[in-house]
Amino acid sequence: MMDASKRKRMVFAVSALLTILLQLIGLLQLSNVIRLRLPIHPVVPILAVFLPVVTLFLALVPVACQRGFAERRFVYPVVVAGNIVFTGHVLGRLCGRFVRSNGTKCYEARWQHWFEHKSCKIGKIERALQCCGFSTPYDRAFPFAENDASESDLCVQEYGFADACAGKWAAKTEMVAKSCMFVFFMVLLASFVCLFRWIRAYKTKKQLSGLDAGSEDDEPYVDDTREPDESSKMMPALTAAVEQATPSDDPPSYSVVARP
Incomplete structure (x- = not known):
């Protein structure tokens, strides 16, 4: 144990x-x-x-x-x-x-915002997930085309990634969200x-305190004011008789009487 x-x-x-x-x-x-x-x-x-x-x-x-x-x-x-x-x-x-x-619209809106501002965050995501573009490998992919076109094959040519980033990015987001939800759960x-x-x-604690209070209430009541019975009345007389019958170890006492 x-x-x-x-x-x-x-x-x-x-x-x-x-x-x-x-x-x-x-x-x-x-x-x-x-x-x-x-x-x-x-x-x-x-x-x-x-x-x-x-x-x-x-x-x-x-x-x-x-x-x-x-x-x-x-x-x-x-x-x-x-x-x-x-x-x-x-x-x-x-x-x-x-x-x-x-959350597809949320992902695409964020990707579109980065594409409009020519942000290199798209390139970091592509390299981390080994993908190119959003919906297709050529859709708003980094490196961006010089004529600001939404279609570009520079990512495929430079990195050789053939998968689009939308599915991988959404799957990674869902995995992070579910992991955090597991921790919170x-x-x-x-x-x-x-x-x-x-x-x-x-x-x-309340039950124990209740039991203690109950045990104090259950103690028997002793009435000290009741009159003594016959046996208790005879006890002092018997005690005195026993003391007189028991020989004492003290030496006998002598009384000195003065002669005239």
């Missing part, structure tokens, strides 16, 4: 390992957002990096700081509930934007576990 201290250390180690794993996922997605210029705000993967740390802190506070937790035990569920609401809001916004809606699940543990501990 595993003792409590060893079980506690194992829980700490597993929690820290999961937190580090979720942080690595968030850092990887942040790198993809910056490197591939994905249509996802960098705040989303940044939250995926920091929220697991916040949740780990909330999970370890009741164990590591028991005295402070007992003094502020009603502040703890408010903080955990706030973490649940915030994480659920971010998760819902992310699901509504990248799962339910069609795990944070949400851990926060619910923390809240459930607090509720269970609070109910257990």
